[in-house]
Amino acid sequence: MSDHRSAKPQHLVSVSGGKDSTACYLLAIESGRPFRAVFADTGNEHEAVYEYLSRLHERTGGPRVETVRADFTKQLARHREFVLREWPKQGISNEIVQEAAALHAPTGNPYLDLCISKGRFPSRMAQFCTSELKEIPITSQVVFPMLKRGPVLQWLGIRADESRNRATQPRFNRHDSGSYLWRPIFRWSVEDVWAQHRKHGLKPNPLYEMGMGRVGCMPCINCRKSELRTIAERFPDHIDRIERWERVVTSTNKRRSSTFFAAVTDPTDVDRPGTYAGIRTLVQWSRTTRGGRQYGMFFEGQQGSGCSSDLGLCETEAA
Ligand code: SF4
Known part of the structure; x- marks a missing residue:
């Protein structure tokens, strides 16, 4: 058995395709240390992310980026059994039960499978996506096997500037998995991050x-x-996809309602009090500069990230 106190750490860089984690990957190359790079594919990504990460090693001379994906096959089967067993007892019609049960088959898309298995989309108040789609797959599929061989140092592309939450994180700490977390670009500015790209000739x-x-x-x-x-303007196919997902997830829960964003309509709307707005409605509203107050409280309070994971696996929007 290896002695973790004396063994050299194994280095792991989490990448998302975003600028900060890429800068961190480039820094790891500069260090001259051997390292692995991992990307957690949520299934809710733009195709440019896959292309960028699949060629990152060719463009930089660093290691090939490994991809992990969460698998919800067991959760879907468990929830399907629950639907078939419990929903009829609650007076839910056989047609609805059978439709929901049939949809509890793995689609191969982690994000959609997670939402089907929960009967809902994640929200700011219940942000299970980061942990289920990123933190757990990286930890279980990469970090735990590495820990069997010795200590692991995870390099995280987190900057204090990104959000108030991130500014309070330490530069270095121990993760629950037993690995160590290091944030080597913690004090970098956005300009430092772009300069790092230029230094390596990386677009x-x-x-x-x-x-x-x-x-x-x-x-x-x-x-x-x-x-x-x-x-919506540049990538309308992704809005279409989310609209399809909303229809699927709606049919997998007994409320018969599910929207990607937890944005309620105006509670004073007498026709639809307290109902949630689907993505198509919110896209229409996103094009307005006036008259969209009913969703304002939801969206304008958003920092661009509610990511509470100390692995910081979801990039925040530049302020
Ligand atoms: S917080 Fe946002 S970027 Fe992160 S997993 Fe959830 S939806 Fe994706």
Whole structure:
């Protein structure tokens, strides 16, 4: 058995395709230490992210980025059994029960499978996506096997500037998994991050040039109004996909309602008091400059990230 106190640490860099984690990857190359790089594919990503990460090693001389994906096959089967067993007792019609049960089959898309298994989308108040889609797959599929061989140092591309929450994180700490977490670009500015790209002759992820302020889920549940508008203008296929997902997740829960954003309509709307707004409605609203007050409290309070994980695996939008 290896002695963790004397063994050299194994280095692991988490990358998302965003600028900060890429800068961290480049810093790891500069260190001259051997390291692994891992990307957690949520299934809610723009295709440019896959292309960028699949070629990062060719463009930089660093290691190939490994991809992990969460698998919800067991959770879906468990929840399907629950639906078939319990919903009829609650008086839910056989047609609805059978439709929901049939949809509890793995689609192969982690984000959608997670939402089906929970019967809902994540929200700012219940942000299970970061942990279920990123933290757990990276920890269970990469960090734990590495820990069997010796200590692990995870390099995280987190900057204090990104949010108040991130500014309170330490530069270095121990994670619950037993690995050590290091934030080597903690004091870097955005300009430092871009300078690091230029130093290595690496073009940033093209999504930034296309108007995105952050790279990550498309969209992220924490996105701002302007980000949603940009996605709808530049990448309407992704809005169509989310609309399809809303229909699927709606059919997998007994409320028969599920929306990607937990944005309520105006509670004083006498026709639909307290109902939630689907993505299509919110896209229409994102194009307005006036008259959209009913969603304002939800979106304008968003920082671009509610990521509470100390692994900081979801990029925040530049302030
Ligand atoms: S917080 Fe946003 S970017 Fe992170 S996993 Fe959830 S939806 Fe995706």
